[in-house]
Amino acid sequence: MVKKPTPDRAGPDRVTSDRATPDATRRSDRSRRAIRDAALALVAEVGYPKTTVEGIAARAGVGKQTIYRWWPSKADVLLEAFLALGEQAARDAGQEPYRIPDTGDLAADLKAVLRATVDELLDPRFEAPARALAAEGLVNEPLGREFVAKLLEPQLQLYVDRLRAAQDAGGVRPDVDPRIALELFVSPLAQRWLQHTGPISHAYTDTLVDYALNGLAPR
Amino acid sequence: MVKKPTPDRAGPDRVTSDRATPDATRRSDRSRRAIRDAALALVAEVGYPKTTVEGIAARAGVGKQTIYRWWPSKADVLLEAFLALGEQAARDAGQEPYRIPDTGDLAADLKAVLRATVDELLDPRFEAPARALAAEGLVNEPLGREFVAKLLEPQLQLYVDRLRAAQDAGGVRPDVDPRIALELFVSPLAQRWLQHTGPISHAYTDTLVDYALNGLAPR
Amino acid sequence: MVKKPTPDRAGPDRVTSDRATPDATRRSDRSRRAIRDAALALVAEVGYPKTTVEGIAARAGVGKQTIYRWWPSKADVLLEAFLALGEQAARDAGQEPYRIPDTGDLAADLKAVLRATVDELLDPRFEAPARALAAEGLVNEPLGREFVAKLLEPQLQLYVDRLRAAQDAGGVRPDVDPRIALELFVSPLAQRWLQHTGPISHAYTDTLVDYALNGLAPR
Amino acid sequence: MVKKPTPDRAGPDRVTSDRATPDATRRSDRSRRAIRDAALALVAEVGYPKTTVEGIAARAGVGKQTIYRWWPSKADVLLEAFLALGEQAARDAGQEPYRIPDTGDLAADLKAVLRATVDELLDPRFEAPARALAAEGLVNEPLGREFVAKLLEPQLQLYVDRLRAAQDAGGVRPDVDPRIALELFVSPLAQRWLQHTGPISHAYTDTLVDYALNGLAPR
DNA sequence: AAATAACCGAGACGGTACGTCCGGTCTTATG
DNA sequence: CATAAGACCGGACGTACCGTCTCGGTTATTT
Structure with a gap:
């Protein structure tokens, strides 16, 4: 028999789950990179509006929750991915x-x-x-x-x-x-x-x- | 004067392009205006991403199909509405x-x-x-x-x-x-x-x- | 016939998606029961033709997709519900x-x-x-x-x-x-x-x- | 589920009908027959549930209103069509x-x-x-x-x-x-x-x- | 012969429901 | 405890038809 944890009904202001920030030290860097790559690839291939969180997760071989755990929205995923892309380009160019x-x-x-x-x-x-x-x-x-x-x-x-x-x-x-x-x-x-x-x-x-x-x- | 008492049902050249082009002369101007107004109001009130075609239709008191019959997307509705708004403003200013x-x-x-x-x-x-x-x-x-x-x-x-x-x-x-x-x-x-x-x-x-x-x- | 058909990519009566069969072991029994009950109640109250999948979902407090994930049509929902009703009645009567x-x-x-x-x-x-x-x-x-x-x-x-x-x-x-x-x-x-x-x-x-x-x- | 399209202002005893029964003497027999034939053909071809009033009208080359003017529903169209089919068969067999x-x-x-x-x-x-x-x-x-x-x-x-x-x-x-x-x-x-x-x-x-x-x- | 009235084909309209897609949350089982 | 997987509730999508309502155009009757 499965026990379902009691939902917190006490807090009326409880709109978004204020789950504690996850432990970043245990974060999978492999997943993070795969998500960034998938996001960039999908935006390039099908355009931003047709790029979905589900699509990114599937392409990255990752659970949807792994995206929602670390980013608030697909825009933020893409922002990080793009930032990383820029840093990578700068590193490649050897520019301090x-x-x-x-x-x-x-x-x-x-x-x-x-x-x-x-x-x-x-x-x-x-x-x-x-x-x-x-x-x-x-x-x-x-x-x-x-x-x-x-x-x-x-x-x-x-x-x-x-x-x-x-x-x-x-x-x-x-x-x-x-x-x-x-x-x-x-x-x-x-x-x-x-x-x-x-x-x-x-x-x-x-x-x-x-x-x-x-x-x-x-x- | 051409008399055609017998509508020929067997006509093989059935070129009636149906759903493709609705008859613009029978378009309801009341609905058109209501849709434009609703679109502008919703974008102003809830923002563009939360503005939906269903919302526009409901606010305008119009069937969804009446929107899809004349515009391909909510973006096009908003473009027409904004254009009309600009023309209206110009007309009000009397500056043709x-x-x-x-x-x-x-x-x-x-x-x-x-x-x-x-x-x-x-x-x-x-x-x-x-x-x-x-x-x-x-x-x-x-x-x-x-x-x-x-x-x-x-x-x-x-x-x-x-x-x-x-x-x-x-x-x-x-x-x-x-x-x-x-x-x-x-x-x-x-x-x-x-x-x-x-x-x-x-x-x-x-x-x-x-x-x-x-x-x-x-x- | 001048009917514009829905673009079908596969078989003739292609209606439902060809997604992989969902994992039955993770099925929510609570939802299943709520859907059965709602279907029976609605058929009794408003009759079969006015019973809709949307209505069943709303009454059961369930997403529409949860119905479409497990049943191909409202008729199949009702069939299962009725079968379950019969089994329940038989169990109650103790006549196995x-x-x-x-x-x-x-x-x-x-x-x-x-x-x-x-x-x-x-x-x-x-x-x-x-x-x-x-x-x-x-x-x-x-x-x-x-x-x-x-x-x-x-x-x-x-x-x-x-x-x-x-x-x-x-x-x-x-x-x-x-x-x-x-x-x-x-x-x-x-x-x-x-x-x-x-x-x-x-x-x-x-x-x-x-x-x-x-x-x-x-x- | 709310239904309220036509308020019946004439009361239960419908003596003077506001939307009077149309003049049957002016009814187009050509259309009537075309509708019956179309209904039978469509039921045979695509089945009853997929037979629609719009489909019958299109197939018969008839306006939808011509169907709604004379029949209350597609079921009644089909009933008349089937009855006529039976009479026709009887007449063909020369049976009094x-x-x-x-x-x-x-x-x-x-x-x-x-x-x-x-x-x-x-x-x-x-x-x-x-x-x-x-x-x-x-x-x-x-x-x-x-x-x-x-x-x-x-x-x-x-x-x-x-x-x-x-x-x-x-x-x-x-x-x-x-x-x-x-x-x-x-x-x-x-x-x-x-x-x-x-x-x-x-x-x-x-x-x-x-x-x-x-x-x-x-x- | 002209005027009137009704039916007719056509199809736009306000709606409801369809079956699908995806957002964001939650659950389960691995490692 | 993060993860891959994915079921779940919710809600918008764009389509198909419903039944009603004009809109000319055509008959058929009335004037």
């Missing part, structure tokens, strides 16, 4: 704490970095999960904030640093706010990529840098 | 063929328009459906393209027109591509709003216009 | 291996059993599901065969046994086929009950037994 | 008011009629609709009564007449109730056919007549 190069020529440095960004945005391995996460983040604010804080903002900070160096060197007006300034060339690229409002290319980002540095009005 | 004002002072004109845009983006009536459609458009490419073509691109074209007028007047360098130039101040605003990458305000858009027109480098 | 009594007086024994059958047929607890199953079985042949094999035929076999005993005792002509003979009094009762072709009563079944045993022709 | 032949040999006459009935029951043209109507009648009592009154009872009355003649001629005991007596051989056949409880054949019905007339007990 990344900085935008400073050759003394601000325009050239920015163009080089943006060209690399264009190449990455067009890489199908990155495109599907990145776009999916961005979309989810628009509508799911906590995830959006995490996405921005963990992925976007660190990248943008590199531009802030480079622009501040340029200000010190006299290549950028000292009254300019670097956090706003960087958006002049970063946001157009982001919008074209996200919303398909135009083609993206090296020539395009070069133009953005020129316009942003020199302005539209005649000098 | 809208243009960006041209007072001769490009910076002032752009700042005025962008301040109005900021106000609109912060209006909760617009925010929920617009964000939802943008998010869906990222991941559902046909819808995204329709969203861009019907809503975004017409707006951007107004900037192109105004910038071209400024080029004719000598206020903008003649070699500048207006379609790219507008992105210097439009895209940053779009990204901050969509991805919560920073606060948006009149001061912010004023700054964007100043930076974009005059550039970041010292003159 | 049931037989028609043999007092030596065949006519009296048959009349007694048929009177009890009349009482059962007029019991509203049995009538609604029995009639519903019989109706469904007419048109749904597999179910009909199961209904006959599991419910009807075992009952009829009891008459075969009793008639054979009577043949051994010389009360029935030895050349008579008992399987056919029993129909002379069982089938008329069944038809009157099923098709409302006449009233059923103890007097009626007594008469049937007399006619069947002694024949219609003068002796 | 039918009687069971009276050659003086009751057993022979009954066997002949029952052999013809067996043949009819095995005719697939009759089987599908007849079984469907019988099934519907089990669960839909008004229809069942109409089915019995219009189809079954008139047939049974013929046996009553023949048995009474036999009583007058001394071939049947005068105290026998013919309405019950006929069930001894008719009901077994009906049950075997309806419920597949056994094979039906000429030999089987011959046996039934013999058993019924002479009884089961030794003489």
Whole structure:
């Protein structure tokens, strides 16, 4: 005879099970990796909306509960997977704490970095999960904030640093706010990529840098 | 006059394409409007992901099939509803063929328009459906393209027109591509709003216009 | 025919999914019982055609999928429920291996059993599901065969046994086929009950037994 | 389960009908026939449960309303169609008011009629609709009564007449109730056919007549 | 001959239920 | 005690039909 544990009826505020955080030391790294891989693969293959927790579990050879035990939603699985993918890529490139190069020529440095960004945005391995996460983040604010804080903002900070160096060197007006300034060339690229409002290319980002540095009005 | 007293039942050319195309002339305008209103209301109240076709139908007092007969998905319902909302707003403002004002002072004109845009983006009536459609458009490419073509691109074209007028007047360098130039101040605003990458305000858009027109480098 | 068919990927009458058979050892007996009870109650209350799978699930406090996981249709649910009801009734009566009594007086024994059958047929607890199953079985042949094999035929076999005993005792002509003979009094009762072709009563079944045993022709 | 579509404002005594019975003189006989044919064809082809009013209308090239204007349900359409089929068959056979032949040999006459009935029951043209109507009648009592009154009872009355003649001629005991007596051989056949409880054949019905007339007990 | 009235084919409509899918929780048995 | 497996309750999906309700178009009768 099976005994069913008495359900806790006492707590009216008991909406979600406040089961204690599981013991992370006993976590199966094999499962964790399999889940990340399955999530990335499914998003790439069938798209984000058709990617389901059940599908990820089946593909990873994992029980559904193993996913729900460690992640609150499929978006968070994908976020971790994408973050891990980025770290892996960075490790492969052998890059320690990344900085935008400073050759003394601000325009050239920015163009080089943006060209690399264009190449990455067009890489199908990155495109599907990145776009999916961005979309989810628009509508799911906590995830959006995490996405921005963990992925976007660190990248943008590199531009802030480079622009501040340029200000010190006299290549950028000292009254300019670097956090706003960087958006002049970063946001157009982001919008074209996200919303398909135009083609993206090296020539395009070069133009953005020129316009942003020199302005539209005649000098 | 063609008399056909005997309907020929044995006609082999039975080309009556049935469920494919319903008869639009018999469409109930009352239902159509009720569905649009319900969709907008639900997105505003419970958010896009929790808005369901069943919910829209129930709220509109309509059968589900009446939605599926005319729209392929809830995203398309919302797109039409949002488009209609925009047209309604334009009709209320009496501005049929809208243009960006041209007072001769490009910076002032752009700042005025962008301040109005900021106000609109912060209006909760617009925010929920617009964000939802943008998010869906990222991941559902046909819808995204329709969203861009019907809503975004017409707006951007107004900037192109105004910038071209400024080029004719000598206020903008003649070699500048207006379609790219507008992105210097439009895209940053779009990204901050969509991805919560920073606060948006009149001061912010004023700054964007100043930076974009005059550039970041010292003159 | 201009009917748009549902896209079928496999067999002609493909209705249910081809998922692997679920693990019966993990089946919830509580749900099973609740579904049976709900099905019987609903058939009794609103009739078979208005009994729906959704209604059964709601009444039983069960997900619809739990019904579809274990039964192919509402008819099969009802069949199991009715079978279980019969077994329960038999258990309550403590009559495990049931037989028609043999007092030596065949006519009296048959009349007694048929009177009890009349009482059962007029019991509203049995009538609604029995009639519903019989109706469904007419048109749904597999179910009909199961209904006959599991419910009807075992009952009829009891008459075969009793008639054979009577043949051994010389009360029935030895050349008579008992399987056919029993129909002379069982089938008329069944038809009157099923098709409302006449009233059923103890007097009626007594008469049937007399006619069947002694024949219609003068002796 | 709530039902309330048409409030009956005219009270129980429907004298002045608001939605009056339509003018039968203007009824389209072409449509009527097409509907009957379509109903019979569909029941034969896809079975009664999958036969729908919409399907009948489409097959008949008729608007749905034309069916609902003249019949209350698909069961009634089928009943009329089946009745008409029977009349047509009778007309084809050139039979005026039918009687069971009276050659003086009751057993022979009954066997002949029952052999013809067996043949009819095995005719697939009759089987599908007849079984469907019988099934519907089990669960839909008004229809069942109409089915019995219009189809079954008139047939049974013929046996009553023949048995009474036999009583007058001394071939049947005068105290026998013919309405019950006929069930001894008719009901077994009906049950075997309806419920597949056994094979039906000429030999089987011959046996039934013999058993019924002479009884089961030794003489 | 024109006007009227009803039936007719067609099919959109508000609904109900279908059978499926998946979300998130819970249970069972392994290791 | 985490895990793989998967049954469970719930609820939305998109489809099929129900029975009702217009909408022209065609007859058939009335004016």
